[in-house]
Amino acid sequence: MNKSKDNLLPFQYLLYLGCTVPVRALNYELSARKVGEKLGIRFVDIPEFSCCGYPIKSVNRYASLLMAARNLALAEKRGLPLATLCSACCGALTEANHEIRGDRTLRKRINEDLYQSLGRRYEGEGRITHFLRVLQQDVGIERIKEQVQFDLSSLLLAPHYGCHYTKPSALYGKIEDPENPESLDELILATGAEPISYENKLQCCGGGVLAINEQVALAMTRNKLEHVRAQHADAMVLFCPFCSIMYESNQRKIEKVYDTEFKLPVLFYPQLLGLALGMSPDELGFKMNRVKPVELLKKINRRAA
Amino acid sequence: MIDSRTLDPRFKLRIAQEPGGENIKKCFSCGTCTAGCPVREVTEAYNPGKIIRMALLGLKKEVLSSQFIWLCSSCYTCSERCPQDVKIPELMSAIKNIAVREGYLPSPLKDQISLLSSYGRLLEISDFENEKRNESGLPLLQGTTDEVRKIFERLGIRSE
Numbered sequence: 328m329n330k331s332k333d334n335l336l337p338f339q340y341l342l343y344l345g346c347t348v349p350v351r352a353l354n355y356e357l358s359a360r361k362v363g364e365k366l367g368i369r370f371v372d373i374p375e376f377s378c379c380g381y382p383i384k385s386v387n388r389y390a391s392l393l394m395a396a397r398n399l400a401l402a403e404k405r406g407l408p409l410a411t412l413c414s415a416c417c418g419a420l421t422e423a424n425h426e427i428r429g430d431r432t433l434r435k436r437i438n439e440d441l442y443q444s445l446g447r448r449y450e451g452e453g454r455i456t457h458f459l460r461v462l463q464q465d466v467g468i469e470r471i472k473e474q475v476q477f478d479l480s481s482l483l484l485a486p487h488y489g490c491h492y493t494k495p496s497a498l499y500g501k502i503e504d505p506e507n508p509e510s511l512d513e514l515i516l517a518t519g520a521e522p523i524s525y526e527n528k529l530q531c532c533g534g535g536v537l538a539i540n541e542q543v544a545l546a547m548t549r550n551k552l553e554h555v556r557a558q559h560a561d562a563m564v565l566f567c568p569f570c571s572i573m574y575e576s577n578q579r580k581i582e583k584v585y586d587t588e589f590k591l592p593v594l595f596y597p598q599l600l601g602l603a604l605g606m607s608p609d610e611l612g613f614k615m616n617r618v619k620p621v622e623l624l625k626k627i628n629r630r631a632a
Numbered sequence: 633m634i635d636s637r638t639l640d641p642r643f644k645l646r647i648a649q650e651p652g653g654e655n656i657k658k659c660f661s662c663g664t665c666t667a668g669c670p671v672r673e674v675t676e677a678y679n680p681g682k683i684i685r686m687a688l689l690g691l692k693k694e695v696l697s698s699q700f701i702w703l704c705s706s707c708y709t710c711s712e713r714c715p716q717d718v719k720i721p722e723l724m725s726a727i728k729n730i731a732v733r734e735g736y737l738p739s740p741l742k743d744q745i746s747l748l749s750s751y752g753r754l755l756e757i758s759d760f761e762n763e764k765r766n767e768s769g770l771p772l773l774q775g776t777t778d779e780v781r782k783i784f785e786r787l788g789i790r791s792e
Contacts, residue, residue: 347754347755349757349765349773350757350761353764356770357768357769357770360770372771374772374773375774377752377753377777377779378752378753378754382744382748382754383745383748383789384725385725385729385732386737386741386789387787388725388726388729390784390787393787394780394783397780440783440786440787444782444783444786445782490705490707490709491706491708494707494709495712495719496712505712506712527670529709530670530707531670531671531707533671533705534705535705536703536705538740539699539740540675540699540702543671543674543675543677543678544705547671547673547705550670550673612768
């Protein structure tokens with residue numbers, strides 16, 4: 328089998344980081360870039376990208392569209408598709424693009440406001456995807472399998488899909504069944520590890536209500552931590568920075584509030600994939616994980632290929 | 633008890649005119665949204681079906697001044713399952729947009745507006761953050777942009 332880099336096509340994407348990743352999930356960004364490089368994905372950075380607009384949607388829907396359009400205008404200028412690491416960013420940008428493309432009156436209004444306030448224009452030519460879709464669809468499961476160098480078969484992992492990666496399904500053109508998604512399970516399987524199933528696997532992390540009502544949000548997060556613990560997973564695997572804030576950054580707080588202990592490591596999918604591709608935990612930002620995956624790493628070191 | 637004299641029959645029409653609220657009148661109260669709602673699972677304070685019913689009845693002030701309209705987590709579970717395509721998360725956004733215009737803006741969102749105005753992002757990328765990025769081998773980012781503030785100014789969005 329030819330494992331040289333030559334047979335990998337270079338996929339080019341503008342890397343859209345959003346608000347949370349570049350400040351609170353450097354391990355996600357780092358591992359995504361490292362894994363991308365290894366698999367022939369070329370990321371181009373636009374330092375001027377701002378918030379996607381999602382947080383302002385409940386205050387003023389039109390403002391959220393305009394904020395998204397600003398980012399899409401920047402992307403359009405570069406003529407490359409955009410890949411997000413955050414699922415909410417992916418949802419907000421995809422939704423805005425969908426609306427702006429489909430409604431000429433709205434497009435005219437957006438462009439008038441963009442031009443008058445910022446001197447920018449957006450013609451509706453943007454293409455948006457999530458980094459995980461790039462791995463699944465562009466690189467492909469088979470090609471990932473070919474690149475795996477390290478045995479992770481001892482790991483039992485709980486996939487967390489989150490919400491905005493598959494829903495609303497009408498927006499994403501029915502890429503996969505939102506009630507029975509499989510892409511993350513397949514991507515975990517491709518690394519050699521075993522994706523487990525657990526109760527309420529598709530449930531929301533609660534992040535969407537954290538700012539409004541922390542108690543409610545943490546209760547939602549706790550529910551899933553309980554279900555994952557019940558299946559004795561070595562870690563939870565996800566790909567949205569906000570889901571990670573809920574399950575990892577807030578895990579200690581939940582343990583205190585509910586007087587319990589989870590100590591459940593939470594990995595970003597590219598961290599897991601990076602391990603399988605033979606990269607070191609340090610390279611993949613494991614030091615930045617709040618819940619230290621010590622046991623997990625021990626488990627695979629023993630079985631290093 | 634509901635005093636029918638306090639009901640505003642135009643409320644549902646106003647919601648239906650708001651982007652995202654178009655399908656409110658299609659709701660036939662099947663309860664699918666509430667049954668599958670992960671927020672409802674942990675608190676009785678949130679009940680999407682009841683909120684829709686209240687809005688259709690015309691309980692304008694009760695809906696707009698409530699805390700519960702802000703509890704939708706936008707997970708779209710109900711949206712996928714609704715047999716009438718009411719698009720509940722979009723409907724909640726529409727109701728919240730109206731509430732904001734009526735002066736009901738929760739303070740956490742005021743804070744978010746301030747942050748977005750100041751930095752163009754919810755989290756500032758300070759020199760400290762860029763230094764941390766640099767140490768990790770990550771490219772430096774533009775700390776702030778004033779373009780989001782300009783958008784807010786044009787649309788009259790303020791945190792007060």
